Amino acid sequence: MKKIIIYYFSGTGNTWWLATGLQAQLKLKGHSVDCYSIETLAIEDLTQQAAAADHIILGFPVYGSTAPGPMLDFINLFPDSHTTQGISIFATQALASGDTAYEIGLKFIRKGYDLKQTRHFRMMNNLHLPKFRFYKPKNDARVDKLLEQNRPLVSKFAAAISADCTHIIGNNPLGHLLGNLQRKHIDRLIASASKELKTDASRCTLCGTCQRICPTGNIELSGDSVRFYDQCALCLRCYSQCPTAAILLGEGSEDEKKFPRYKGPGKDFNVDLLIQKK
Numbered sequence: 001m002k003k004i005i006i007y008y009f010s011g012t013g014n015t016w017w018l019a020t021g022l023q024a025q026l027k028l029k030g031h032s033v034d035c036y037s038i039e040t041l042a043i044e045d046l047t048q049q050a051a052a053a054d055h056i057i058l059g060f061p062v063y064g065s066t067a068p069g070p071m072l073d074f075i076n077l078f079p080d081s082h083t084t085q086g087i088s089i090f091a092t093q094a095l096a097s098g099d100t101a102y103e104i105g106l107k108f109i110r111k112g113y114d115l116k117q118t119r120h121f122r123m124m125n126n127l128h129l130p131k132f133r134f135y136k137p138k139n140d141a142r143v144d145k146l147l148e149q150n151r152p153l154v155s156k157f158a159a160a161i162s163a164d165c166t167h168i169i170g171n172n173p174l175g176h177l178l179g180n181l182q183r184k185h186i187d188r189l190i191a192s193a194s195k196e197l198k199t200d201a202s203r204c205t206l207c208g209t210c211q212r213i214c215p216t217g218n219i220e221l222s223g224d225s226v227r228f229y230d231q232c233a234l235c236l237r238c239y240s241q242c243p244t245a246a247i248l249l250g251e252g253s254e255d256e257k258k259f260p261r262y263k264g265p266g267k268d269f270n271v272d273l274l275i276q277k278k
């Protein structure tokens with residue numbers, strides 16, 4: 001039996017679904033598995049907690065072939081391994097992520113970990129904005145189909161971790177080419193898209209949901225308006241989960257038919273699952 005810890009960040013639920021599914025599969029194999037959202041983790045416990053694990057797993061959504069800002073900050077704080085612990089990295093993606101998981105894995109090799117697995121899982125896209133067009137997120141049976149397709153892959157991933165296998169994807173010329181191309185532009189794209197955050201006052205009911213769920217503390221209700229600061233990671237949680245689609249990200253985004261909001265992995269998904277403290 002191994003002691004395994006999963007740390008994940010999820011903007012709109014896909015990576016949460018993968019992380020909790022992986023936890024369940026690993027538990028079935030007899031391992032002791034803790035699963036933490038990096039948003040709700042007490043960071044002062046991290047060094048002791050990570051040192052006690054035999055195997056660490058990191059999961060996040062791909063943002064332009066790298067990890068979201070909050071996950072990159074978390075990785076910077078992550079302690080070195082003095083016992084060459086195993087680590088596995090997985091990323092959820094809408095279409096393509098080049099060498100993302102491997103590129104993040106390199107950071108852990110430099111910290112003394114033994115990189116065992118890198119994996120990418122295709123999930124529903126959550127990103128389709130006027131200035132950042134990808135493909136429209138769907139909130140129908142196509143989400144369930146993707147989840148069904150991923151179940152056996154999650155199970156295989158758990159089996160490989162359990163058996164201590166090494167399986168690295170993304171470390172090839174094509175992966176690096178796509179990864180490097182995307183990484184060149186992603187910070188600028190995120191900064192410019194997040195500057196467009198605003199609310200449609202005629203739709204906003206001042207319910208406070210956006211302030212409550214934002215992982216970076218970027219939103220504040222003040223008086224009868226909603227203020228955005230400059231800490232947005234473009235996770236799209238507020239944009240997707242505002243009950244009245246009052247949060248806008250660019251001209252035209254008020255049209256929900258053209259710019260549908262992604263409601264998460266399946267009809268039972270509830271955004272509170274992303275912010276619950278363990």
Ligand SMILES: Cc1cc2nc3c(=O)[nH]c(=O)nc-3n(C[C@H](O)[C@H](O)[C@H](O)COP(=O)(O)O)c2cc1C
Nearest residue numbers: 010011012013014015061063064092094095096126
């Ligand atoms: C800012 C941003 C950048 C993204 N970049 C990519 C990308 O480069 N390739 C890709 O396939 N998906 C990309 N996506 C889509 C997400 O990675 C994908 O939908 C993911 O499963 C969302 O996970 P989450 O629900 O856990 O946040 C991007 C999403 C966002 C918000």
Ligand code: SF4
Nearest residue numbers: 204205207208210242
């Ligand atoms: S979640 Fe939407 S409706 Fe609620 S306060 Fe935020 S912008 Fe307004």
Ligand code: SF4
Nearest residue numbers: 214232233235236238
């Ligand atoms: S402001 Fe919205 S998109 Fe930006 S980090 Fe907060 S919840 Fe995510």
